Amino acid sequence: MKAFLPAFALLCASAPAVAQQSTTAETAAVKQTIQTFFEGMRKGDSTLVRSTIAPGAVFHTISSRSGATQVQPENPADFLKAVGTPHQQVWDERITFDKVLVDANLASVWTPYEFYLGNTFSHCGYNSFQLVKLAAGWKIAHIIDTRRKERCK
Template sequence: MKILPGILSAFLLLGTAAHAQTTTAETAAVKQTITTFFDGMRRGDSTLVRRTLAPGAVFHGIGGQPVALQTESIAGFLKAVGTPHAEVWDERVQFERVLIDANLASVWAPYEFYLGSKFSHCGYDSFQLVKLASGWKIAHIIDTRRKEKCK
């Protein structure tokens, strides 16, 4: 009967290792979607940015005085990204937290935004992503924006 606990332990360890590998691969894929989004923004490539978005994606921003929730137009954002502008839009994110369950991912990411080399503002991005047949896509972005007390 000592064999049975050993077999059960082996299955548990294999199951945990397989789950950890999947989580690591999925985490990398989620991060890559977000990285591609910002690479497209830096390049002024609205087509690349669009490819990272789920159908019906929503953008929100929190800011202003008094603080308000602002809904941003995806079409307007994509048009702005693709319209030539003098300075590179450079949003530098750090992946502080990535949570995944099945086909849903949530990412918490502090950022600093630069127009060319000049600091503009900072805050936190919160992304909700869904895994579709074509891979991880951004369904929702909400962010805070401020000029001081940056991480």
């Protein structure tokens, strides 16, 4: 029993370091999924975007009409079709990672963004992503965002 206690104490002391390494790797993998999503948008590559989306994913946007807040669903299939349909200007959503939280197979990501059509500013807001870790890696299960033209940054 006396030999067991030092080994157990060493194991307990090293557990946070192992957990931190795992969390850092998972955070990087989550960020990469979101970066790939936006890379696909910029390229007009719906196959690349589709590779980041979980089966059954849900998209929403929050808007304000006549002062009333509304939650509007967006069909992911329609979004993918729009991304893959040739368009004159690059869809360039520029994000920064504000918060990335990971627990087991669930991640929540908060990203402020600015959206440009080519080099022309269109709108800004915040994205909230929910990701799930599947056999194929981290996939986006839910996106909800805000959109506005003022009070950016």
